[in-house]
Amino acid sequence: MEKGKIALVTGGSRGLGKDMALSIAKKGLDVVITYNSNKDKADEVIKEIESLGQKATAIQLNTTKFDKFQSFLEEVQSALKTNFGTDKIDFLVNNAGIGINVPFSETSEEALDSMINVQFKGTYLLTQKAINIMNDGGGIVNISTGLTRFSLPGFSAYAAMKGAIETLTKYQAKELGARQIRANVVAPGAIETDFGGGVVRDNEGMNKTIAANTALGRVGLPHDIGSVVAFLCTDDAKWVNAQRIEVSGGQMI
Template sequence: MSEQKIALVIGGSRGLGKNMALALAKKGNDVIITYNSGQQEAEQVITEIEKMGRQAVALQLNVGEVNSFAGFAAGLTEVLREKWERSTFDFLVNNAGIGINTPFESTNEEQFDLLTNIHFKGVYFLIQKLLPLIAGQGSIINVSTGLTRFALPGYSAYAAMKGAIEVLTKYLAKELGARGITVNAVAPGAIETDFGGGVVRDNDQVNAFVAANTALGRVGLPDDIGGVVAFLCSAEARWVNAQRIEVSGGMFI
């Protein structure tokens, strides 16, 4: 009997991360999620996963605080040992993030640093810290954005950080290949969530604009994304590596 697979979804308490966590559980994986401040939301996700017959745990983590990663890794190690009698997990999904929409000329250093810490520096050093805990033949999924392919005003800093993540994805695939670890980036298009203040979901004009510029004629939903991440964390995707996979319904093609 093969060992039970465990996925760690960073930022898995709401929105896309919640959908990814649930999709991974539906595929038969046990799931660990992190949350920044929404503990109650995270616990609700855990309850949903446990109703599927899978084991799940929620841990607090602020991905923008690199100096907290050693403590997080220590806590994760303890959870793996106590709940699963393991020293490793199999799949790491780097999903946590925020959205800031500001014109280039008015983007300030504080906003830039916040985006850097959460979307690039935090991801870079969190992977580094967790690498000893990722099992061989495992997978890392980095969440990017359609905004690295097409440009919409106001996202210069956010999209630049995600562009860096896409380059990092290829380098990690190269350097971790000897351990059989695949590394891919998933790039969602515009999705109806509370991300960025819920602008795509709640602003009818934005929603209509996106739908009109998407080949499939609608805005994306969280359910459009989670299954792709779950697939990339499966044996069927073992030969998919170093790829940027856009999941946008054909936005701006």
């Protein structure tokens, strides 16, 4: 158990982020989650984490409001002092994000800018500031996608930004190694959530096609991912660094 360690999970109020936060708490870490707009959902997650015997708090964050990142982290530190008796985190999980499913030829400049800001620039700049409140010996977990390895029509902008995140992760591992901070990528395959308008969950044809092209014969569920992220937030993963771990059930192999 990782008693005394704290993880910050962005977008932790629902979907994959919720399962990541709960899985991390089950490992004995305390958790700070962020939510964009749904405080009630975030509060529900906090209660679930507390029922596991861990401390938790939720703070609002829009990962495209770059000028608010410093004040957000100051709010995190204030909450840490009040609720956790410290002012540092140990792990940062960059999960918050949105997706689009639009053909390459029809992707607008506005949609591309949205993907750049949400999936890359926000993660880059938030992590840059968050390492100032991170303990040495901690870690960064960046969430990517199976779509950087295989291609499905309509995800060019989203997957391209995640490709950038995967490259960034290697540089984070290299440059933060002196502080013993590890940086890794978890790349989920297709998951049944409301992500991207619920395209995997609600499109029966797509769901069946993906299941047929996955070695384990089904589409992923949120609880397939969180435990892998949680593992990376423990000493069991102390020698795992600069790696891309795909969690897809063997999709498109």
